[in-house]
Amino acid sequence: MSSAISAVRRLQFCSGHRVYKHESKCAHLHGHNYVVFLHAQMAASLRESRGGLGLDELGRVIDFAVLKDRFAPWIENNWDHGFILWEQDAEAIAALSHMSDQKLFLLDANPTAENMALHLLNVVAPVVLAGSAVELTRVVLWETENCIVEVGR
Ligand SMILES: [Zn+2]
Structure with a gap:
């Protein structure tokens, strides 16, 4: 069991998508x-060598x-103001490929x-956090104010 402290950073972005084969409007x-x-x-x-809490010399996680x-x-380069599609969604990929310079x-x-x-x-966290002292342990994603998912390790 871990009693380590988490630092949480909030970011916002705008993206288009569709849920392939969704039963209703999300398609x-x-x-x-x-x-x-x-x-x-x-x-x-690193936590074990720093007293277990997981704080740096200044008292921060990061x-x-x-x-x-x-x-x-x-996020800005890959998702923000772009479209996110399943690589198997050939129909939507073909449709957007007709547009010039559409971020996909x-x-x-x-x-x-x-x-x-x-x-x-x-996928993203291990790459962008490489060489840092921290690891991502949880992601909470709000699709709307009412529809939220949480994933963690
Ligand atoms: Zn949606």
């Missing part, structure tokens, strides 16, 4: 103003600005909030 191309909460903890291997600097460029991100799973949060946790 249509549409978008959301997403809000993501990124929960970071000091890596377990500077909040560092979390923004690591994640915001990835192909996800290896249907772009539900759950799969987007998992992508941030398992």
Whole structure:
């Protein structure tokens, strides 16, 4: 069991998507103003040598600005003001490919909030946090104010 302290950075982005083969309206191309909460903890291997709480010399998990600097460029470059589609959604990919210069991100799973949060946790975080003292332990993604997913390790 871990009693480590988490630092949480909130970021916002706007993206279009559709949920391929959704039974109802989410099958249509549409978008959301997403809000993501990124929960970071000091890596377990470092925590033990620092008294167990997982704080640096200044008493922080990590500077909040560092979390923004690591994640915001990835989100801006890949998801913000772009479309996120499942790489198997050939119909929507073909439709958007007719547009010149349309920003498109192909996800290896249907772009539900759950799969987007998992992508941030398992694929993006290990890359953008490489070389830092922290690891991402939890992602909370708001698709709307009422529809929220949480994934963690
Ligand atoms: Zn949606």
